[in-house]
Amino acid sequence: MAQVVIIGGGTAGLPAAYELAELARPGERITVVADRASFRSGTPAPWVTALGSVEFDLAQNLRRRGIGFTAAGARRLYPERRQLELGDGKRLDYDFLVIAAGPRPAFEEIQGLGPRGYTHSLCHADHVAGCVRDWHRFVADPGPIVVGAVQGATCFAPAYESAFHMERELRARKLLDRAPITFVTPEPYIGHLGVDGIGDSRARLESALRALGIGWIADARVERIERGRMHVTEAGSGRTHALPFRYSVMMPPFRGIEAVAGIEGLTDARGFILIDEFLRNPKYPEIYAAGVTVASAAASATCVAALAHRTAYLIESMVSAVARNIRDAIDGNAPGAGAEWNPVHLADLGASGLAFVADPAPSLRPAHGVAAGDWVQMSRCSACDLAH
């Protein structure tokens, strides 16, 4: 009977387990290998005190549906043997493996970046506590803010949202004149979003930043960060900046997880999983991947690495395709399901919002759309309220 193992109990891993369990036949076994006992998602905007976080016990929820679970974490994958070594030294055999372990923030790539350096990160629920604590200290004694993303980041929407939320919160506290905000991004232009723009995203986002007095440096490479100062070079012109800050949140570069690093044919140079149109690895077709862990080429050649963001909408579509394809493969049929690769972004701009729908195929560019309005912000907030 087939054994399916899923690495990761997050946004992609959990629905993958549920969908596979729904399609499973008696005797087939599905096991989730997570690196923590609970699912935890941080608030997307910790400086908005009204928002909270979602947390629930993984083992209890998965076992209720007949899904096996361990929180020992994946230590090393041996794809030739179809075996996964866990953090506690045990080994799990599999017939099919789903890698849904998300990204690893690679703070070490830039001196002074991240919670152990001088900037904050929203990429992991564990990082959000420090972000909130220092925000409260900051508003008691404000100064300049630098917010954005560094080269190699895949996630730009949270960076923009952070800037807009901070502006809104500072405006409400009448602190804006004491806390100028600079947005720093490796995108070649504002609104590129890792996909060479979506509709008129450049004009919309530039105009929103300008209207709120938020300055920006695009095409930026962050060279190093020291206490209270970020050293940035504009990649095209070579112009340098030493930006003072009292508070900073920067999206880091991402890499794949250590357990798969350097496996020839499985990963790209940054450790992301190589897949075909059916979300299978070409060299090891019994290995599938979904979520941010999947390798993707930058949508356009940019001076500074900026990669496309994978949203929850896209992830859901990947997960459904993976579950259907594994079911087919177990039944001896050729997998035929692919994912919908058109990302949908809902960006909360504080008082209003922007919705982006992008199709990565250049020939379909005219179909791209941007819509604006309070409804976007409302839909994001309603989603947040559901967490309580």
Ligand SMILES: Cc1cc2nc3c(=O)[nH]c(=O)nc-3n(C[C@H](O)[C@H](O)[C@H](O)COP(=O)(O)OP(=O)(O)OC[C@H]3O[C@@H](n4cnc5c(N)ncnc54)[C@H](O)[C@@H]3O)c2cc1C
């Ligand atoms: C700050 C931020 C905000 C975002 N906001 C949105 C948003 O509002 N809307 C949206 O659509 N998208 C958003 N995204 C993008 C994307 O949807 C999320 O990043 C999403 O959580 C990615 O899902 P994932 O399953 O790939 O990774 P994750 O949800 O991170 O799940 C990966 C899981 O694997 C675990 N893991 C890691 N290593 C191991 C290991 N060795 N063994 C076992 N388990 C391991 C991790 O602990 C984690 O639980 C956001 C991303 C970020 C960073």
